[in-house]
Amino acid sequence: MVLTHSGNADLASRRDETAPSNPQSADSPSTKKTAPREKSPVTPIGTPAIGKSKPKTTTVGSKAQTKSGNKAGPSKTDLVLKKLRTTKGTTLAQLVDLTGWQQHSVRGFLSGTVRKKLDLNLVSEMGKDGTRRYRVIDDVAGLVS
Numbered sequence: 426m427v428l429t430h431s432g433n434a435d436l437a438s439r440r441d442e443t444a445p446s447n448p449q450s451a452d453s454p455s456t457k458k459t460a461p462r463e464k465s466p467v468t469p470i471g472t473p474a475i476g477k478s479k480p481k482t483t484t485v486g487s488k489a490q491t492k493s494g495n496k497a498g499p500s501k502t503d504l505v506l507k508k509l510r511t512t513k514g515t516t517l518a519q520l521v522d523l524t525g526w527q528q529h530s531v532r533g534f535l536s537g538t539v540r541k542k543l544d545l546n547l548v549s550e551m552g553k554d555g556t557r558r559y560r561v562i563d564d565v566a567g568l569v570s
Contacts (some may be wrong), residue, residue: 501526505534506561509547514560535559 499507501524508523513567520531539561540547546562 502538506539507547508557509539509561510563511560513556514548514550516556516558518556522560 539545548560548562550558552558
């Protein structure tokens with residue numbers, strides 16, 4: 426180590442002399458041989474897949490089918506819209522049970538998807554029992570009662 430006139434050590438010039446030598450240099454081949462690893466399946470979010478694999482699906486028209494030929498069931502959107510189009514409509518609790526979503530998610534779906542994206546006439550009414558019911562009215566004439 427060399428001290429300068431300000432008292433600081435000049436480590437840069439001494440670094441090469443004091444660095445430990447590596448017994449295996451980058452030029453020499455490694456003596457330890459390992460077999461290449463098989464890649465594990467990865468999920469869409471980049472984490473390794475664990476457990477069962479899903480059956481492969483193919484798209485036929487607008488419906489998805491599994492390799493065994495079973496058609497996929499209706500989507501949650503279809504189920505909710507079917508419930509909303511009934512004459513009595515449906516309650517928030519029924520939609521939560523039907524979809525498995527939380528209450529705020531169902532309300533967001535009704536507001537964002539049903540009212541705004543699908544541009545449907547969604548009506549919210551208080552029933553005699555005090556529960557709020559939601560329904561879709563296809564025509565404006567049905568709104569007047």
